[in-house]
Amino acid sequence: MAIREILTVPDPRLKEVSKPVEGGVTDEIRALMDDMLETMYDAPGIGLAAIQIGVPLRVIVMDLAKEGEEPQPRYFVNPEIVETVEETQPYEEGCLSVPDIFDEVERPSKCLIRYLDYDGFKIEEWAEDLYAVCIQHEMDHLEGTLFIDYLSRLKRQRAIDKVKKATKRKIREDAA
Numbered sequence: 415m416a417i418r419e420i421l422t423v424p425d426p427r428l429k430e431v432s433k434p435v436e437g438g439v440t441d442e443i444r445a446l447m448d449d450m451l452e453t454m455y456d457a458p459g460i461g462l463a464a465i466q467i468g469v470p471l472r473v474i475v476m477d478l479a480k481e482g483e484e485p486q487p488r489y490f491v492n493p494e495i496v497e498t499v500e501e502t503q504p505y506e507e508g509c510l511s512v513p514d515i516f517d518e519v520e521r522p523s524k525c526l527i528r529y530l531d532y533d534g535f536k537i538e539e540w541a542e543d544l545y546a547v548c549i550q551h552e553m554d555h556l557e558g559t560l561f562i563d564y565l566s567r568l569k570r571q572r573a574i575d576k577v578k579k580a581t582k583r584k585i586r587e588d589a590a
């Protein structure tokens with residue numbers, strides 16, 4: 415396992431549409447998911463899509479365990495949203511690719527999802543609460559959409575400028 419670099423805005427790769435994994439969940443895909451989970455825990459974050467480490471495949475990892483709870487890693491290969499309810503809920507979202515920016519996004523409160531798990535089994539289940547928020551946020555990454563794309567143009571630009579500045583500062587510090 416290895417910690418990979420997380421891409422941040424405005425990296426154009428974050429706008430790419432990810433491709434489906436062909437040929438099922440192989441050891442290679444599992445190795446990718448292991449790296450993604452380690453990278454996510456290190457950040458730390460609760461969800462990560464493969465494109466966030468520069469791999470344009472439809473793969474997501476997640477862990478929604480609260481502090482002090484046992485880790486509950488979840489793995490999603492080729493996830494699909496089958497159905498959503500009409501009811502929406504606002505949630506203050508953040509993203510490892512848009513560090514230190516948080517804002518409210520409104521999404522369907524429940525969704526029925528279908529995916530392959532770590533062992534390649536096909537799972538279909540309803541996601542609700544934080545799980546529903548997180549899977550919709552991560553699945554947006556597979557389409558090249560970020561949560562800041564739901565904000566006003568001004569707020570989005572401000573967020574990108576802030577991340578750019580912070581990234582430059584970090585590069586300078588690392589070089590010093």
Ligand code: ZN
Pocket residue numbers: 508509510511551552555
């Ligand atoms: Zn994100």
